[in-house]
Amino acid sequence: xxxxxxxxxxxxxxxxxxxxxxxxxxxxxxxxxxxxxxxxxxxxxxxxxxxxxxxxxxxxxxxxxxxxxxxxxxxxxxxxxxxxxxxxxxxxxxxxxxxxxxxxxxxxxxxxxxxxxxxxxxxxxxxxxxxxxxxxxxxxxxxxxx
Numbered sequence: 794x795x796x797x798x799x800x801x802x803x804x805x806x807x808x809x810x811x812x813x814x815x816x817x818x819x820x821x822x823x824x825x826x827x828x829x830x831x832x833x834x835x836x837x838x839x840x841x842x843x844x845x846x847x848x849x850x851x852x853x854x855x856x857x858x859x860x861x862x863x864x865x866x867x868x869x870x871x872x873x874x875x876x877x878x879x880x881x882x883x884x885x886x887x888x889x890x891x892x893x894x895x896x897x898x899x900x901x902x903x904x905x906x907x908x909x910x911x912x913x914x915x916x917x918x919x920x921x922x923x924x925x926x927x928x929x930x931x932x933x934x935x936x937x938x939x
Contacts, residue, residue, distance in 0.1 A: 835924050
């Protein structure tokens with residue numbers, strides 16, 4: 794049986810600030826615990842952000858920490874998010890993301906949480922230096938850059 798860690802860390806379209814339809818799904822099954830961060834680098838892939846782990850502790854990804862409302866529903870709820878994040882592929886396609894337990898930091902605490910890490914190549918893609926995709930998009934909109 795897979796590890797049933799009840800926490801989920803999100804940094805992109807699943808964050809509350811995006812008002813994505815997938816967020817409505819998350820809020821049915823998970824409760825927002827706190828703003829949080831995880832070691833990693835965030836890249837702009839135009840249509841979506843891509844996070845890759847970085848154990849150097851020099852780069853952080855800004856996001857939100859959630860906890861499952863009902864532990865009995867965890868397997869079903871996380872499977873729906875796995876599908877949304879492209880973990881299920883057909884034939885020999887490479888999954889877009891992989892889900893991995895990662896240490897997440899919040900309110901001077903730390904917790905193991907599931908994070909969806911990008912499974913592709915980020916070479917040549919712009920680094921989101923702040924680690925915060927919402928802030929990055931706001932700044933891009935103000936500057937008028939596409």
